Amino acid sequence: MKLVLGRDDLAAAATSAVRESGTVPERLAISPVHKASRGFVNESAADLCEVAIVTVLQAVAHGKPVLLLPVTTLGRHQHQTLVTLGKLSAAEVEGHSVGVRSWSQTTGVWMRGFLTESYGVDLRKAEWTTYEGSHVDGADDPSWVTRAPQGASLQADFLEGRLDFGIMGNGLPSDDRIRTAIDDARQIAEQWSREQGFIPVNHVVGVSETAAAEHSAAILAAYDAMRSVLTDQADPGPVPLHPVGFAALRGAFTKAAAYALEQGVIERAVDYDEIVERSCTALGVSPDRLGG
Template identity: 35%
Template sequence: MTETQTPIHTLLAEYGVTRALRNGEVNSTLLRLNYADYDPSNLGFKAFVSEAAFQAGELAIVTFLMAKARGAPLVLMPAPISGRFQHHCIAYNAENRHLSPKDLEGKRVGVRAYTQTTGVWVRGILQNEYGVDLDKITWVCFEDAHVENYAEPSNVTRGQKGQKLVDMLLDGSLDAAMLGSNMPDDPRLKTVIPDPNEAAKAWYDRTGVIPLNHVFVVREDLSRERPDLVRELYRMLKESKAKAGLKGLDTRPYGVEANRKTLQTIIRYSRQQGLINRLLEVDELFDDVTRALE
């Protein structure tokens, strides 16, 4: 680090879009990113939102919304770190029974945490696209929320420590589970949403929504006191993403307007599910500095 570089304590894992940033291929004369040692990065989310332990870094979008609604001094940058369609992320064991979305009512569905972003997206899709009454489902969860002052709904119960969702699904103690990227290649497991890839494509064509997962956030004081560093951070993130050479549909579009519909949707889902106490406005997630980033 040179005398002119400002150190930024950062929470950010290595992904395709951040690899050039993490390995130093993308750098800056203005700042140096000092990376916190969390693997996976979500182990640092609680410290980020409750203790402001980092000046900048990634958060799950739902964790950010819950923290922002509770007054956390954090500002969103229009720079998604990860995003994907979620229709395929809930599965059932076809050896036990066939399940359609409406069949989930009255059943036990597992998810790592009730506030997990994948779970919020999938529940929102089930409720708004398939008419599922989420209150009629028993949600079996294993982890607490990253934010403080949050009480889970009465139809959330705790699974035993050490149990795995896939094992519970296969032994019949769960009727369905949200497995996300952990979906095993097992012929017994089928997706609750039929033809999920086609369903996701049709949903995107109709809504323009690409489900965000992790987003990049900075502390309010950094943006207020050093807007030049925030703009430089954005440049670096953008350059690192470009070096990843992504093909096809951009599931991590940069800019406020490119993410407005998606943010409106996840805000609505979060409010419907009781994770935030009011409908946040998209523009209040940003400040004057980050709102102007393109």
């Protein structure tokens, strides 16, 4: 059974649990972990794989054999990811150029959702540039989004002034000129999460339909082991950073799905109960078994 997990602690726990269930585990060394997503979604190149929440939504919308195992491997606030070199603010995105690595990148989906919801931005009135496609075959950018020329770099275009804004998380370059477009972004993000009841989720765990049929006991054991690790590490704060279980992930998935549909990231609505039912049916369990 092939596993791709970016966090060593979760990978160690899941690998050990799979082995104890009687299945031979193999952790694939793929870094950064998002580079495993395309092969996992389109070719079932892994059995259990860390994937972005938006990748799961796109995979379901396009009928890919991908299931959700409700474990959050990466959660974080996102309001700080809209950056600029000048004095522009988030409310001034309309009429300006904005770059993002991929239209389906989860960080971008969350940030654009904040722009429409909290700042009244009409996304179609900005000039959007992307630098790569989706991990899901068949998922295309909206017609009003431009793809940068091959070889172009989001970071270079931003730092050299060809973009007014950039949406960047881990790819943010180190430069003293960069400032967040939302003043007091951290405080605003924390307030948003308190109001919503969740911190934005970036990465969760996906399972292939074939693996669910062939290795259901091993997958359930891996879920239990990862849940135990994250429960032991849980911050006592008001909103969990790494929620585990179908019930705990409902808010984040529902909001992300609404943002994704509004932005043309998915072409049809994806209901969270559809995701839950697909996983439970494939694994032969009730939602309660996976924190439903």
